[in-house]
Amino acid sequence: MAAAPRPGAVDKRRLILDAAITVFARQGFHHCRVSDVADEAGVAYGLVYHYFDSKEEMLNELFLERWQIMLDAIGEIDGRDELAPREKLHQVAGFIIDSYRHEPDLMKVIIVEVTRAANSFGRLHLEKIREAYAKIAQIVESARQDGTFKQDISAQFAAMCFYGAIEQLLSGWIFDLLPQTEEEFERAKTLVVEAICGGLEVSPSPTTPAVSG
Amino acid sequence: MAAAPRPGAVDKRRLILDAAITVFARQGFHHCRVSDVADEAGVAYGLVYHYFDSKEEMLNELFLERWQIMLDAIGEIDGRDELAPREKLHQVAGFIIDSYRHEPDLMKVIIVEVTRAANSFGRLHLEKIREAYAKIAQIVESARQDGTFKQDISAQFAAMCFYGAIEQLLSGWIFDLLPQTEEEFERAKTLVVEAICGGLEVSPSPTTPAVSG
DNA sequence: ATGCTCGTTGACTGACGAGTCAATCTGGCT
DNA sequence: AGCCAGATTGACTCGTCAGTCAACGAGCAT
Numbered sequence: 021m022a023a024a025p026r027p028g029a030v031d032k033r034r035l036i037l038d039a040a041i042t043v044f045a046r047q048g049f050h051h052c053r054v055s056d057v058a059d060e061a062g063v064a065y066g067l068v069y070h071y072f073d074s075k076e077e078m079l080n081e082l083f084l085e086r087w088q089i090m091l092d093a094i095g096e097i098d099g100r101d102e103l104a105p106r107e108k109l110h111q112v113a114g115f116i117i118d119s120y121r122h123e124p125d126l127m128k129v130i131i132v133e134v135t136r137a138a139n140s141f142g143r144l145h146l147e148k149i150r151e152a153y154a155k156i157a158q159i160v161e162s163a164r165q166d167g168t169f170k171q172d173i174s175a176q177f178a179a180m181c182f183y184g185a186i187e188q189l190l191s192g193w194i195f196d197l198l199p200q201t202e203e204e205f206e207r208a209k210t211l212v213v214e215a216i217c218g219g220l221e222v223s224p225s226p227t228t229p230a231v232s233g
Numbered sequence: 234m235a236a237a238p239r240p241g242a243v244d245k246r247r248l249i250l251d252a253a254i255t256v257f258a259r260q261g262f263h264h265c266r267v268s269d270v271a272d273e274a275g276v277a278y279g280l281v282y283h284y285f286d287s288k289e290e291m292l293n294e295l296f297l298e299r300w301q302i303m304l305d306a307i308g309e310i311d312g313r314d315e316l317a318p319r320e321k322l323h324q325v326a327g328f329i330i331d332s333y334r335h336e337p338d339l340m341k342v343i344i345v346e347v348t349r350a351a352n353s354f355g356r357l358h359l360e361k362i363r364e365a366y367a368k369i370a371q372i373v374e375s376a377r378q379d380g381t382f383k384q385d386i387s388a389q390f391a392a393m394c395f396y397g398a399i400e401q402l403l404s405g406w407i408f409d410l411l412p413q414t415e416e417e418f419e420r421a422k423t424l425v426v427e428a429i430c431g432g433l434e435v436s437p438s439p440t441t442p443a444v445s446g
Numbered sequence: 447a448t449g450c451t452c453g454t455t456g457a458c459t460g461a462c463g464a465g466t467c468a469a470t471c472t473g474g475c476t
Numbered sequence: 477a478g479c480c481a482g483a484t485t486g487a488c489t490c491g492t493c494a495g496t497c498a499a500c501g502a503g504c505a506t
Binding site for chain 2: 047048049050051105106128131132133136137138139140142143146150153160163167168169170172173174176177178180181182183184185186187188189191192194195197198208211212214215216217218219220221222223
């Protein structure tokens, strides 16, 4: 709709989109007004409608833009054949967790307003969301076929559990139920993979020796 | 507000609440009108406000009623000392999955509109939601202390992964991404516990022999 | 039969907020 | 200077609902 602005000029479209991230994250998509976004961007109300057809279009754009990056990242990780299955999943978890770490507001908006919004944008973007599950499932499926992962848990099922666990962690951070320090983010990457791949139960042949006291 | 109705008379309050479940599940809380609920219940618009102060109050009531049942159930399961940790988690998963199986609309409403709605009712009921995580964490914590579960994964973290995996499965059913047959529900109970407790990876000492063909 | 209470009705109000649009501004070009 | 295209402004429109309320009805007690 609008061409790239002259160098030196501010990209108002981007400005509005960034303001939308802040406002949607703070107040929620349904509980904010378009004027809130305009105010946050320091821009007149009408300008929002110069760049976007509707309030929804802003959210769609934010989601699609970011989700595609994630899909590409997962695809790339899956393609690195030198990585063991657990390592691939670790990379995936790492990517998602880092996304939250670097852009918590954007990830909050995507998860709360799209991914988990089964009655509105979730339905609209179902295909894109499903694509992510499928890509994760593909990683699991390879691991099943080379005998690393169990046969009796289907790849699709495993992918849902894995993704669900990660999203629940993000949710915990969003809700402020879990501590959000750099160390916690790093620990989470390893632990979520350990929990899902290795399981919560102590293995029959202990890698870690039994604890005393 | 209203006492129990005479025997033989219809409990309009319950009627409205049940209609709300149907309508909220079908259209979503934000995308339905109070008149939709009244119509679904076959009742005049104003009567809804005779029994409830607001649209939100209906949702709150639905959530609190059902969530408390779940909290009680988890507490009860945790108290049964004869059960192994994995068996306790199996019971918890079973309870939640059966809740969905028997009342899919109600569970959909609770998950979509409350549990996963970080910007509206999720925040309002955060304490109650957190209570569920804490109860699950307690089961895990006992298992860690008796050496069944790994030390290096904190109980709170494990509980989030476990609950997240289950909720993602319900989400998959709600979104129609996963098949919803009786067998699938039963399989899911076992598999989600197997995935989280046993892990996706093949154990060093195989309980299940290697698969051929 | 009269009056009381509580259940029930649905037309109405009032606020709110998404989206419109005519006017104004800006900067480049001739 | 005069013109044009696109950017920018914000007051206004217009539909939508949540919530109100005055009236009506049904059962019950005296």
